Amino acid sequence: MQTTSLFYYFLFVSLFIDFAQNQTNEIPRRQRRRMRYRGSRKGLSVNHRRNRQLQLETSTTVAVVPSIPLINIDDDITEVFDSLIGLGGHESSYSVLPGKKGHCTANGMIMYDKAVWSPKPCITCLCSKGKVICDETTCLPLTCRRIVIPEGECCPVCSDIVLNISLDDTPEISGASPEPNDPSNPGLLQPLHTQAEMDELLRREKEESERREKEIYEKDDENRKRKEKKIKDEKKRQDHDGHQKAEEEISRREEEKRRAYEEEELQIEKEEEKRKENEQERESEEQDEEEDEHILRGDVFRISPQFPIPVPPAEIPPLPTGCSISDTTVSCINAKLTQIPPITDPEITSLELEGNNIASIPDEAFNGIPNLERLDLNKNNITSPGIGPQAFKILKKLKRLYMDGNALVHIPPELPSALEELKINENYLHAIDEDSFQELKNLVTLELEGNKLSEANVSPLAFHPLKSLSYLRLGRNKFRTVPQGLPTSIEELYLENNQIEEISEICFNHTSNINVIVLKHNKLEESRIAPLAWLNQENLESIDLSYNKLYHVPSYLPKSLLHLILIGNQIERIPGYVFGHMKPGLEYLYLSFNKLKNDGIDPLSFYGAYRSLRELFLDHNELKFVPFGITDMKALSFLRLNNNKIRTVPAERICRSFVNHDSVDDDSAEEEEAEDSHLEHLHLENNYINTRELSPYAFSCIRSYSSVVLKPQKMK
Incomplete structure (x- = not known):
């Protein structure tokens, strides 16, 4: 008791x-x-x-x-x-x-x-x-x-x-x-x-x-009845507005x-x-x-040691100074960070760490944010040895990874298979082996510009796993030839600022979908371009060969070509019939900053492009008069002849001349010619033209005289 x-x-x-x-x-x-x-x-x-x-x-x-x-x-x-x-x-x-x-x-x-x-x-x-x-x-x-x-x-x-x-x-x-x-x-x-x-x-x-x-x-019980009544009312309204559609939306x-x-x-x-x-x-x-x-005193005692004492969970550290959060994006741009901040939030889908001093990425760096879809690590000090072998493996949903401006010498290991865009420009990559892009079958865009890559350290099988790749940038490297083993899915290839001297017949054998090739700022000569290098390409529409060592417009251009850029070469001649085999025909031809003279251009030079050419740039050359054949270009809308040595513009050289300018049918003739011509912009500045001596009919086919640029002109 x-x-x-x-x-x-x-x-x-x-x-x-x-x-x-x-x-x-x-x-x-x-x-x-x-x-x-x-x-x-x-x-x-x-x-x-x-x-x-x-x-x-x-x-x-x-x-x-x-x-x-x-x-x-x-x-x-x-x-x-x-x-x-x-x-x-x-x-x-x-x-x-x-x-x-x-x-x-x-x-x-x-x-x-x-x-x-x-x-x-x-x-x-x-x-x-x-x-x-x-x-x-x-x-x-x-x-x-x-x-x-x-x-x-x-x-x-x-x-x-x-x-x-x-x-x-x-x-x-x-x-x-x-x-x-x-x-x-x-x-x-x-x-x-x-x-x-x-x-x-x-x-x-x-x-x-x-x-x-x-x-x-x-x-x-009241809450349950209230919700049941609300559900019934909602169902009645859905029956009135369309029962089937509402049920699908609710589901x-x-x-x-x-x-x-x-x-x-x-x-x-x-x-x-x-x-x-x-x-x-x-x-x-x-x-x-x-x-x-705890001290034993009076009628209150300590708890027995056998009872576990719950320990509060460790508090999640706040975002570092300089970081901010907006919706599902954490931004730490230029925040002077030295490591990946510890973040625990599965709802974060974008992390911006550009412009910090991060040097390593440990395996557990992204454990708290496994649902990342976009990761920006541009302009840090990340090295290849500093990346853990499992650092990116947890990011199963990562689609975009940016690592420009770091100190990588190899492609990071174990990249997620969901990756669609990878940028590693301005690093020190000097090797790509056949396993570098393993499992990246969903990759669409790959940028590796500004590295130390060449045909000697890039395996011909390196791009083989990239079954979906369509956009590849390899500019500012040390390639002397076009890389081998390009995927069949490639559509745009950028190889500017390399040391490419030759385009062989096998370069584009397996790239039937290629649409754009950029080879500007290389060392190409027309004699080093194989006749069958790209002649039979059916989808190739744009080629940029600017700033190479070309002396005339290359022959054997692709049949499907629409856009040809040859700016900044030493071109002196446009061979006859060079565009004659193209279907539907060349639309844009840029020959600015070359050495073209009038004896290097004749009416046959543009044969095959008279009905298709829309823009023709011949500025910054050595032309002394307007080339023949301009009046036959039915679709031409933009013509640049500025910065040449032209002294006069005859009435029939740009616009068609009339048989009888004094006849009563002059107005109807002008209307007929205006309908035939599509020319809208004409540049003739910085030549030696005396504007007072120009024929009143020299630009009659141009609908607006404000589209004709004549000033300034050079002194004699």
């Missing part, structure tokens, strides 16, 4: 300590708080918040009850709930907000997906995707001398230990208790000395708990919400596992600290 009275005495004291703490809103010594880089964290589900509220409402006389892991049908832990067993054997009110799918039926009641209830004392059940999963409370072993099982509880407790459980989810262990009669501490009252008073107190607490459970149940939204919820649950699980590992590592240290802090 004395033992029982002593137990109830300690129990009563702990109850009133909790009551005093609730009244004074005393802040717990440890608070768990997770930091997020945005306002509120989506990872904590509505269920978690609901559970916290109910846990606070039902905190009364609670014995030590361990956490129960609830297992779903996929055998992975979805969440860990604190089991709260109602007093007097009543069903627990612990539950979660209802979902839309996966309802369960228990004792004639509809339980929503993820709902948790206690059908019997010491048993907790979970509704998981339509299935009911129940688990019995597991009690921790006790080593104390005297063990009792309190009424209404599942697990035994030590009769000589009193726990002071705070309202937070971390147990608060009191140190030395103040004296019961201390007037400065209103939280402690004199203990009851009769069994009847103790029973009356327990009865009131029990009635209060039942009343709260009833209110919560009624509130949940799609529900599927998106379900996927988002599953991703959030998976992230919570990972963080919970990480937290548990931290707890195990720091558990012994925490216990030592607790033993030092």
